[in-house]
Every structure is written in C-alpha cells, then in structure tokens.
Amino acid sequence: MLISALKHMAITILLGYLLMLMGFWWGVAPGAAVASLLVPMGQRRFTLITGFVGGLLLWLVWSWLLYQDGGQLITERIAGLFGIGSALMLLIGPFIGGILGAVSALAGNLRIK
Amino acid sequence: MRQNISAIVGLLAVVAIVILLDRPLGSIPALGPLLSPSEGFLQNRESAKDLSDQSLPPILEDSTSIVVFDSLLIPHIFASNDEDAFRLQGFIEAKYRIWQMDFITRVAAGRVSEVVGPRAIDFDIKQRRKGMARAAEVSVAKWEESYPESYSNVQAYVDGVNAYIDQLQPKDYPIEYKIMGYAPERWSALKSALFFKHMADVLCSREADFELTNARKILGPKIFDQLYPDKILTPEPVIPIEKVYDFGQMDQQTGVEAFEQPMIGLYDERPFEHYPSGIGSNNWAVSPSKVKSGHALMANDPHLPLRLPSIWYLVHIKTPEYNVFGVSFPGIMGVILGFNENISWGVTNVGHDVLDWLEVLWDPKNSTYTWDSTEQKVDWRIEEIKVKGEDPVIDSVAWTAYGPIWNITSAEGATSAIMRWAAHDVPERDEMSVFPGLNRATSLKEAAAAVQGLHSPAQNFVMASRNGDIGMRVQGKLPLRPKGSGRMISPAGSRYTWQEFIPQDQVPEIYNPRQAYVASANQASTDSTYPYYYINGDFRDARALTINQTLRNGKDLSKKDMMALQLNNYDIEAHSFIKTIIDLVPESTERSLLETWDGMYNAQCKTCILVEILKEEIQELVYDELQDGDLEFKLPSLWRLMELIESDKKHKIFDLRTTPEQEGFESLLHIAWEKSVSEWQSLGDIEWYQYRKSSIPHIVEAFSSFGAHNITAGGTGKAPNALRKSEGPSWRLVVELGEKMDAMGVYPGGQSGHAGSKYYDNMLEAWQNGTYYPLNLSQEPSEIKGAVFTMKSETIDAD
Numbered sequence: 072m073l074i075s076a077l078k079h080m081a082i083t084i085l086l087g088y089l090l091m092l093m094g095f096w097w098g099v100a101p102g103a104a105v106a107s108l109l110v111p112m113g114q115r116r117f118t119l120i121t122g123f124v125g126g127l128l129l130w131l132v133w134s135w136l137l138y139q140d141g142g143q144l145i146t147e148r149i150a151g152l153f154g155i156g157s158a159l160m161l162l163i164g165p166f167i168g169g170i171l172g173a174v175s176a177l178a179g180n181l182r183i184k
Numbered sequence: 185m186r187q188n189i190s191a192i193v194g195l196l197a198v199v200a201i202v203i204l205l206d207r208p209l210g211s212i213p214a215l216g217p218l219l220s221p222s223e224g225f226l227q228n229r230e231s232a233k234d235l236s237d238q239s240l241p242p243i244l245e246d247s248t249s250i251v252v253f254d255s256l257l258i259p260h261i262f263a264s265n266d267e268d269a270f271r272l273q274g275f276i277e278a279k280y281r282i283w284q285m286d287f288i289t290r291v292a293a294g295r296v297s298e299v300v301g302p303r304a305i306d307f308d309i310k311q312r313r314k315g316m317a318r319a320a321e322v323s324v325a326k327w328e329e330s331y332p333e334s335y336s337n338v339q340a341y342v343d344g345v346n347a348y349i350d351q352l353q354p355k356d357y358p359i360e361y362k363i364m365g366y367a368p369e370r371w372s373a374l375k376s377a378l379f380f381k382h383m384a385d386v387l388c389s390r391e392a393d394f395e396l397t398n399a400r401k402i403l404g405p406k407i408f409d410q411l412y413p414d415k416i417l418t419p420e421p422v423i424p425i426e427k428v429y430d431f432g433q434m435d436q437q438t439g440v441e442a443f444e445q446p447m448i449g450l451y452d453e454r455p456f457e458h459y460p461s462g463i464g465s466n467n468w469a470v471s472p473s474k475v476k477s478g479h480a481l482m483a484n485d486p487h488l489p490l491r492l493p494s495i496w497y498l499v500h501i502k503t504p505e506y507n508v509f510g511v512s513f514p515g516i517m518g519v520i521l522g523f524n525e526n527i528s529w530g531v532t533n534v535g536h537d538v539l540d541w542l543e544v545l546w547d548p549k550n551s552t553y554t555w556d557s558t559e560q561k562v563d564w565r566i567e568e569i570k571v572k573g574e575d576p577v578i579d580s581v582a583w584t585a586y587g588p589i590w591n592i593t594s595a596e597g598a599t600s601a602i603m604r605w606a607a608h609d610v611p612e613r614d615e616m617s618v619f620p621g622l623n624r625a626t627s628l629k630e631a632a633a634a635v636q637g638l639h640s641p642a643q644n645f646v647m648a649s650r651n652g653d654i655g656m657r658v659q660g661k662l663p664l665r666p667k668g669s670g671r672m673i674s675p676a677g678s679r680y681t682w683q684e685f686i687p688q689d690q691v692p693e694i695y696n697p698r699q700a701y702v703a704s705a706n707q708a709s710t711d712s713t714y715p716y717y718y719i720n721g722d723f724r725d726a727r728a729l730t731i732n733q734t735l736r737n738g739k740d741l742s743k744k745d746m747m748a749l750q751l752n753n754y755d756i757e758a759h760s761f762i763k764t765i766i767d768l769v770p771e772s773t774e775r776s777l778l779e780t781w782d783g784m785y786n787a788q789c790k791t792c793i794l795v796e797i798l799k800e801e802i803q804e805l806v807y808d809e810l811q812d813g814d815l816e817f818k819l820p821s822l823w824r825l826m827e828l829i830e831s832d833k834k835h836k837i838f839d840l841r842t843t844p845e846q847e848g849f850e851s852l853l854h855i856a857w858e859k860s861v862s863e864w865q866s867l868g869d870i871e872w873y874q875y876r877k878s879s880i881p882h883i884v885e886a887f888s889s890f891g892a893h894n895i896t897a898g899g900t901g902k903a904p905n906a907l908r909k910s911e912g913p914s915w916r917l918v919v920e921l922g923e924k925m926d927a928m929g930v931y932p933g934g935q936s937g938h939a940g941s942k943y944y945d946n947m948l949e950a951w952q953n954g955t956y957y958p959l960n961l962s963q964e965p966s967e968i969k970g971a972v973f974t975m976k977s978e979t980i981d982a983d
Binding site: 091092094096097098100104115130133134137138140141142144145146147148149150151152163164167168170171174175176177178179180181 | 890
C-alpha cells in the first residue's frame with residue numbers, strides 16, 4: 072500500500088512539475104489523474120489522501136525552495152495585501168495544490184467499460 | 185459503479201476548481217496562477233540569479249558594451265556609441281520599472297479602464313479631453329518629420345525597452361500585472377512622448393480660473409483686488425534684481441476684464457481636479473567667491489508626488505563623447521537632472537499660468553464656434569475608450585484651433601469653454617535633444633543652448649561649471665500675455681489670451697551675478713522691471729526667502745552647508761504670521777510656547793501643530809464669505825493677510841457674515857484661538873511628523889503594503905525641506921564642481937521597481953535621516969567598488 076502511494080505521488084509530482092513548467096499552473100490535476108490510472112489506489116479515501124499529499128508536496132517544497140531563494144520580501148508584501156501573515160501566505164497555495172491533487176486522483180479512477 | 189460515480193464527481197470538481205481559480209473573482213486576482221510556485225508571486229522574488237552576472241540584450245551594435253550594477257543597483261553603462269547607450273538604458277529601465285512606465289503612460293493616455301474596468305471610465309474621458317494623448321501624437325509626428333537624429337535616438341531607447349518586453353514570460357511579469365490581470369505592452373516613441381506630456385500635466389496644467397472668478401463674484405471687485413493682487417512681487421525673484429533687461433520689448437496689449445462677459449453664476453465644480461499643492465522644487469548655485477574650497481557649488485531638489493516605485497531612476501552613462509550621471513525618468517532617454525565631467529544642472533518649475541479657460545459660443549450640430557466674431561469649424565476627435573469586461577465607450581471631443589471644448593456647470597446653468605494649454609502646441613524645437621544636449625555639454629554656453637529646445641513644461645534651469653561659472657535661465661515657451669489676462673474665466677477671443685510668445689533671447693536669465701549665487705524655489709521669475717506680463721503660479725516666496733537669505737549671508741560655504749539648506753525645516757511664512765498676531769493672542773502657556781517657537785518644523789516639534797491648526801482656524805473665519813457654493817476656494821496669500829492685519833484690523837473681510845456685529849480681526853482671533861487650543865489639546869502629546877502623517881504610497885494606493893507609511897522625517901511645504909503628506913523632495917543632489925566632480929545624492933525609494941527586491945525602498949532610510957550617497961563619475965568599470973553584478977556579452981566571458 073505504501074509503495075503504491077509513493078508511486079502515485081511520484082507520478083503526480085513529476086507530471087505536475089513538468090506541466091507547471093510548461094505554463095499550466097493546474098498541472099497537478101492531470102498529473103494526479105494519470106497517477107490514478109497507472110497506480111490504482113483501491114479505496115476512495117486512499118485515493119483522496121494520496122492525491123492530496125502529492126499535490127501538496129509539490130507546491131509546498133517548490134514554494135519553500137523559492138522562498139529560501141530571496142522570496143521573503145515578496146511574500147511579506149503580498150501577504151500584507153491580503154491582510155494575512157507570511158506563513159499563511161505560503162501555505163494557501165500548497166493547500167490548493169492538495170485539493171487539486173485529491174479530486175483529480177479521484178477522477179483518474181474513472182473506468183469506462 | 186460507485187467508483188465511477190465518485191470519479192465523475194472528482195472530474196467535475198477539478199474542472200470547477202480550476203475554472204474558479206483561473207480567473208479574478210471581483211477584485212481578487214486569479215488565485216490559481218498567483219499562488220502557484222510556477223508562475224505566482226514567488227516568481228517575483230529577487231533570486232540569487234537576479235543579482236548575478238547577466239548577458240546583454242542582443243540588439244546592440246557593439247557587444248563590447250558593459251554595464252556594472254553597483255551596491256545601490258545603479259547601472260553604470262559603458263557604451264561605445266549613443267544609440268547603444270540608449271538601447272541599454274531602455275532595456276535596463278524596462279527591466280526594473282516597466283510596470284510603472286506602462287501605468288503612468290496609461291493614465292496620461294486615458295487608458296485605465298482597459299485594465300481596471302468601468303469605474304475608471306469618467307477618469308479616462310477627462311484625461312482624453314485634457315489632450316495629453318493628442319499632444320503626444322502631434323509631438324511624435326513632428327519629431328519624425330523634423331528631428332530625425334533625435335527621433336532615431338528615441339527609437340534606440342524604444343528598441344531597448346522592447347528587447348526586454350519581448351523576452352518576458354508570464355511568470356516574470358511584475359507583480360502588479362499579475363494582481364491586476366493584464367500583460368505588458370510594447371513601448372513606442374508615442375509612449376515616450378506621452379510621458380513627457382504627463383510631466384507637463386503635473387508641472388504646468390495648474391490654474392485657478394474657476395476659483396478666482398467665483399471669488400471675484402462673491403467679494404466684489406474692490407475686496408477681490410485687495411485679497412488677490414495681480415502681482416505677487418517678491419524681494420527675491422528667480423532672476424535677481426541686479427539684472428537689467430535692455431532689449432526692445434514687443435508690444436503687449438491690455439486685456440479686457442473677464443467680468444464683462446455675463447457669467448452663469450458661481451461655478452460649482454472644476455472640469456478636472458488639481459494636482460495637490462507641493463509640486464515645485466528648489467535649486468541654487470554658488471560662485472567660487474562664496475565657497476571655502478574656491479569651487480562652484482550646485483544643489484537641486486525637485487518636489488513631486490512621492491510614490492513607489494520611485495519616479496526617478498539613477499543612471500550613469502559613459503560613451504567616448506561624454507560621461508554623465510544623474511536621475512532619469514524611466515520612459516525617456518538621457519539623464520534629466522545631474523552632472524557630467526564639466527557641468528551640473530538642475531530644475532525647478534517655472535509655474536507661469538499657461539492654461540486659460542475661454543467661454544465660447546458654439547454649435548455642436550453644425551460643428552462651429554465663434555472666435556473674434558467669426559465662425560470657425562471645430563475638428564472632431566473620436567475617443568474610443570476600451571473597458572475591461574464591457575463594450576468600449578465612445579466620446580467625441582470638439583477641438584478648436586485653441587484647444588478642446590469642455591462643458592462647464594454652475595448652479596444656474598451650463599456653458600462651454602475652450603481649454604487653451606501651451607502643452608498642446610506643436611513643438612517648434614527639438615525637445616528630445618534637450619537632455620542629451622545637456623548630458624554632453626562642456627560649458628554653460630552649450631548648456632544654455634541645449635535647454636532652449638524645452639518649451640513645455642517651462643523650467644528654471646540652474647547651471648554650474650567646473651570653471652566657476654554659474655547661471656539661471658527661465659526656460660520655456662512663455663506666453664506673451666495681454667496685461668491682466670488669464671487669471672479668470674474669459675471670453676473666447678484674441679484679446680483675452682496669448683497670441684505670441686516671449687522670444688527665446690528675451691526670457692529671463694543671468695550668469696555670474698554680482699551677488700555670487702542664483703536660487704529658485706518657484707517664486708516670481710523677475711522683479712517689476714521685466715517688461716512682460718505673466719501670471720506666476722501658485723507659489724509664494726517662503727522657500728525662496730529662506731534660501732536667498734542663507735546664501736546671501738553665507739560665506740566660506742561648503743557642500744555640507746548645501747545639504748543642510750536642503751534639509752532646512754524653517755517656515756518663514758508661518759513664523760512671520762505668528763509674529764504678526766502674537767501680541768493679540770491671550771496670555772497663556774500656549775502663547776508663551778508660540779513666543780519662543782523658532783519657526784522650525786522639525787519632526788519632534790509639538791508647537792508646530794498648534795501653529796498649523798491656528799492658521800487653518802483663523803483663515804476659515806476670515807474667509808467665511810468664500811465658503812458659498814460647492815467649489816473649494818483658493819486661499820489668498822498668507823502674506824497678504826499679514827499685511828491686512830497690520831494695516832486694517834477692521835477690514836470688511838474680518839467680519840463674520842452670520843452675525844450682525846462687525847467683528848474685526850481681534851475678535852476673530854480670539855474665537856479661532858479658543859478653538860485651536862482645545863483642538864490641539866484633544867490630540868494628545870503628539871509630534872509634528874505624527875500630525876503631518878506623511879506616507880509614500882504605491883502608485884496604486886490600494887496596494888497599501890507596497891507603500892511606505894509613517895514617515896518620520898521633519899519638514900513642511902513652505903520650508904526648503906518641503907515634505908507634505910505625500911509630496912516632497914523626490915530627489916536631492918548636491919555637487920561641488922572641483923578638479924573632480926564631487927556629487928552626493930539620494931531619493932526616497934530604491935532603484936528596483938519590484939516590490940520583492942531589497943532595492944525597492946532601500947534608500948528611504950537615508951533620505952529620512954538626511955544622509956546622501958556619493959555619486960562617482962567613474963571612467964572605467966573597474967573603478968566601481970562593491971559591484972553587485974555585471975551585464976556583458978557572453979563571448980567576452982568565455983576564456
């Protein structure tokens with residue numbers, strides 16, 4: 072189970088990353104869907120969790136690396152526009168990535184006979 | 185089966201979420217792209233790569249050019265020819281400031297609705313009618329036709345800007361584009377011309393025709409003339425009294441007074457709003473005889489609306505022909521204010537009234553208007569205003585030979601008036617050669633020749649040379665006005681507005697005066713011996729008096745003295761006012777505070793606040809008559825009020841309308857005093873800077889976290905350190921013109937226009953503290969210490 076989860080996430084992350092580099096910010100969606108096609112996760116809740124973590128991890132790690140590479144000032148300023156703190160500002164995106172991953176993983180379970 | 189249902193639900197959910205997050209929701213920008221690491225705000229960070237060596241744009245003639253970015257991120261451009269220098273300047277200014285360049289020119293062109301939506305439609309309609317866009321088109325056509333060399337320099341700058349824009353990917357758009365949801369547009373000569381017209385708008389579109397017409401109607405001619413005398417003569421004009429004007433003057437006709445024309449009633453609104461007060465500047469130069477080191481000194485601090493990204497951009501350009509350093513306006517090529525190896529120069533706004541409102545009879549259906557009793561045809565200009573998310577709005581503007589027609593309203597009816605503005609005129613000189621000409625000038629003679637291309641906005645150019653020469657020239661296309669014309673709304677006709685201009689060899693100027701210094705601070709250009717009539721702008725002489733007194737009395741002056749004068753917080757007008765009224769003020773602790781007050785508006789001053797409140801309360805009572813109607817009135821000069829208080833305390837103006845008694849000034853003062861003291865006490869123990877509440881907002885004020893708030897510096901509008909709420913010294917330069925040019929400068933912001941950069945506002949602290957950075961006119965890239973990175977051709981690197 073764990074191995075499947077890791078494989079699922081890896082596909083989500085890899086495909087998602089490539090698509091995002093190509094200009095599709097929603098890249099984890101097709102990524103997680105394809106991951107489900109290739110690595111079925113069985114029960115719905117496992118699909119959702121795995122998809123969520125895959126999407127979340129990609130956005131989170133990527134954002135974190137960018138933040139460390141001179142991203143503090145811009146995060147602070149943008150967070151100020153939204154009236155929130157930097158930490159929250161950095162987390163909203165990954166949360167969205169997670170949601171995208173979760174529902175897309177579910178969509179990828181579509182089996183049409 | 186169940187699996188399929190949940191899968192379909194998942195599919196729908198994905199599509200819904202992506203669609204939802206992919207577009208703006210009301211005023212919230214599209215969150216998906218904005219928050220994604222691949223193209224969102226984190227891509228607007230200042231990465232290590234951004235501060236590492238980079239390659240030159242591929243559009244240069246000579247790829248051996250080099251640009252070194254120093255520790256303030258000032259680019260030092262070493263190019264082998266003019267056009268490459270301008271290409272590089274364009275590329276670099278785009279790199280750091282493209283959004284600001286784009287947005288400011290959109291504002292001038294009346295194209296804000298395109299990106300902001302329908303709430304900007306009224307604004308755009310007014311901007312189009314004001315005519316900056318049309319004037320810019322006229323300018324560019326003239327440049328192309330008559331000034332090919334300048335035009336190709338402009339094109340080089342444009343090519344540089346576009347070389348940057350063309351390689352921009354959406355993830356690299358400046359953050360403002362991402363928040364507002366649009367993309368950068370290519371630059372053009374038209375946009376450079378638009379920027380120029382924007383500065384004309386900021387600097388020379390000011391008049392008070394509506395306000396003064398109303399005041400005259402309310403007060404009657406006698407009292408009006410007492411409160412608003414036509415000429416505000418200052419003992420310290422820009423061109424000093426010692427100057428003799430010995431040219432045969434041209435005839436000036438006498439205008440007929442405006443009130444002959446039937447007025448519809450009190451005007452209740454202006455066609456467009458004024459820029460805030462506080463736009464002006466200081467400049468001065470000192471001859472070697474007054475300077476300890478025996479060198480000339482020069483100083484300049486222009487006062488403009490303070491915003492982030494900063495309006496100015498520091499740049500150093502060296503070619504085989506010249507070596508120049510100073511501030512530029514992103515959008516226009518060349519250094520606008522600064523110094524080269526031989527001279528330095530600076531500007532203050534001339535502020536002559538060059539905008540007249542002329543009530544006109546016209547027939548829209550037949551497209552005719554009446555001028556000098558003859559019928560003439562209007563020229564219709566169709567303005568198509570694109571609106572984000574909606575259909576475009578079409579507005580038709582009727583242009584006469586003298587300017588566009590506006591509708592004017594009052595409580596009693598509507599009329600039409602021509603807006604006649606000198607900035608609409610076709611350029612008769614090569615205005616784009618002015619700053620490049622100054623950049624390469626080696627003497628005051630060459631500098632004075634170069635500036636003659638500037639017609640609008642007129643500027644007082646101060647100039648100084650390493651050989652000790654100093655000079656001041658009131659440069660512009662100055663209207664030769666009929667005497668008495670232009671202060672109020674007038675009938676449309678030649679008698680009421682200018683027909684010709686003061687010849688360029690008769691504009692006020694002086695070189696190496698006996699007084700051994702020159703100084704301007706937007707005061708009257710000349711004394712009464714100058715033969716031509718003009719209306720000076722909004723500025724009284726407070727700053728000019730302080731600066732003149734300091735320089736007149738000064739000897740053995742140094743650079744430090746120049747900086748101290750720029751930072752001088754003394755308001756001679758407020759101080760004089762307090763001295764005028766102090767004996768009438770009731771004995772009290774507050775009165776003692778005023779008696780011992782030194783007139784300085786330092787940051788920690790508390791008494792200043794009482795002074796400001798008192799000034800306001802007194803004037804509100806004195807001028808209660810003028811509070812009729814919806815249009816805000818223009819205050820008479822405080823100097824005039826002081827004169828009246830001293831000469832006639834029982835003047836009719838000191839009578840409150842609402843009471844049967846005749847108050848006189850003393851009674852008014854007592855009422856104002858009570859009110860002011862109690863208001864001051866209710867504020868608590870605050871200091872001047874807390875009352876003044878200055879800030880430097882982002883150009884889009886709503887982006888408040890991108891602005892700088894709680895400015896703690898001292899200063900006030902009538903002191904040399906003229907900091908107001910959000911207007912003030914946008915740049916400070918002091919130069920000692922010795923063997924080597926010794927220059928110091930600072931501005932309240934930073935070189936990068938990117939809010940994610942540490943260079944966005946890193947000079948603000950120094951500016952607040954009154955410190956300056958050295959500006960070294962280096963000859964070689966290697967001379968630049970502490971460089972952050974270099975921009976050069978890759979082939980040079982490959983060793």
